[in-house]
Amino acid sequence: MKAVVLERFGGPEELRPADVEVPEPGAGQVRVRVRAVGVNPFDAKVRSGAMESAFTTVLPTVLGSEVAGEVDAVGPDVTGAAVGDEVFGFADTGAYAEQALLTTFARKPAALDWERAVALPVAGETADRVLRLLGVTAGETLLVHGAAGAVGTIAVQLAVAAGARVIGTAGPGNQEHVAALGATPTTYGPGLVDRVRELAPSGVDAVFDVAGRGALPDSIELRGGTDRIVTIADPAAGDLGVTFSANSRRDAGRLAELADLAARGELVTAVAGTLPLAEAAEAHRVIDAGHARGKLVLVV
Structure with a gap:
């Protein structure tokens, strides 16, 4: 599958398209065909190497923790999800890719588009x-x-x-x-x-x-x-x-609540813009400039 890979720390130009192996879901995981990826300032800090003093990133790696897409495979012990479901949540594998694995996820309401859904998990x-x-x-x-x-x-x-x-x-x-x-x-x-x-x-x-x-x-x-x-x-x-504060507490139930609010128009998600997956480097340039209103989203 296609992905955007970081092989060494540095500027946005270090993010490059590459072919990587398709991940296989384990216990409690679903695999999705990615439709949208949330790009976060944290991703840019990892890319630059600024986070190495806090934890080690093994290179090469695929960045990204937010993903929305259609389930195309289900691992053992998964309940409440089936192939074809539209879901969004936190990626266990890198999200800057055509396919990704998730453990914490929720159904995407039909009234909520991919871009607004993927702006919810981290924020x-x-x-x-x-x-x-x-x-x-x-x-x-x-x-x-x-x-x-x-x-x-x-x-x-x-x-x-x-x-x-x-x-x-x-x-x-x-x-x-x-x-x-x-x-x-x-x-x-x-x-x-x-x-x-x-x-x-x-x-x-x-x-x-x-x-x-x-x-x-x-x-x-x-x-x-x-x-x-x-x-x-x-x-x-x-x-x-x-x-x-940096330690996340991922909750699938809360994701579903926020998605319902957003679908009803009771919670606004700020999407600054969208770019194709292959242009992840450009998304990082915008983040590094520091003036985006809301979330930048990569679309597949």
């Missing part, structure tokens, strides 16, 4: 996990850095649905998008502390840093300490005493 799991860590409740004020991205878009909506007031930072071109999600938008960068204090004179109760653009010192100033600040993107977290 939904991450938003759920961090909001739990922060303990955000109704009536509280949450500050989200990077509110226009894939994770930020979901986090804002889930927090607003829980009754929280959300202030979301984003670039000038994404202010209307953040407002449409139910948040109060503001720009990031110099003067952030003053802008947020003007919007929330009583202070912010929690901070979710999705962007990792050096906003943690401002966040600590706004909170008056490091309590209830979580980042998923800033490597300076440890030096500053801020919680860095």
Whole structure:
């Protein structure tokens, strides 16, 4: 089968099309013919070698953890799935390929297209996990850095649905998008502390840093300490005493709930654009530039 393979760490140009063996499903796994692949900033960090200090990636490898497609083979001990089912979820094998294996997955509602479905697993799991860590409740004020991205878009909506007031930072071109999600938008960068204090004179109760653009010192100033600040993107977290969250908790039931919300139009998934699988390198160039609104999706 065709796949996009990383043979050595480096820039986006290191991602190259290649032929690889078709994976065979094991116990609890299904194999899908891939229709859409979610591209995440984490993929770009692995590609560059930036994650090697945290864990080792054996090369060559196929990147990607989000996939949507049609089941074409079912392994032993699989229940609730059959050949021909349209599913989406977390890839056990690399997702940048024509076929992939999944253990944690859910049925794709007919009203949800492939691109919007594949934008849910990582963003939904991450938003759920961090909001739990922060303990955000109704009536509280949450500050989200990077509110226009894939994770930020979901986090804002889930927090607003829980009754929280959300202030979301984003670039000038994404202010209307953040407002449409139910948040109060503001720009990031110099003067952030003053802008947020003007919007929330009583202070912010929690901070979710999705962007990792050096906003943690401002966040600590706004909170008056490091309590209830979580980042998923800033490597300076440890030096500053801020919680860095990275351990995912994959839940097929929750995937199905989020998909139903999205299919009914009650949860917006932000898709920044689509590219053919063979152009994965271009998707990584866009991610490295850091200004995509939502998820980039590779289509097969």
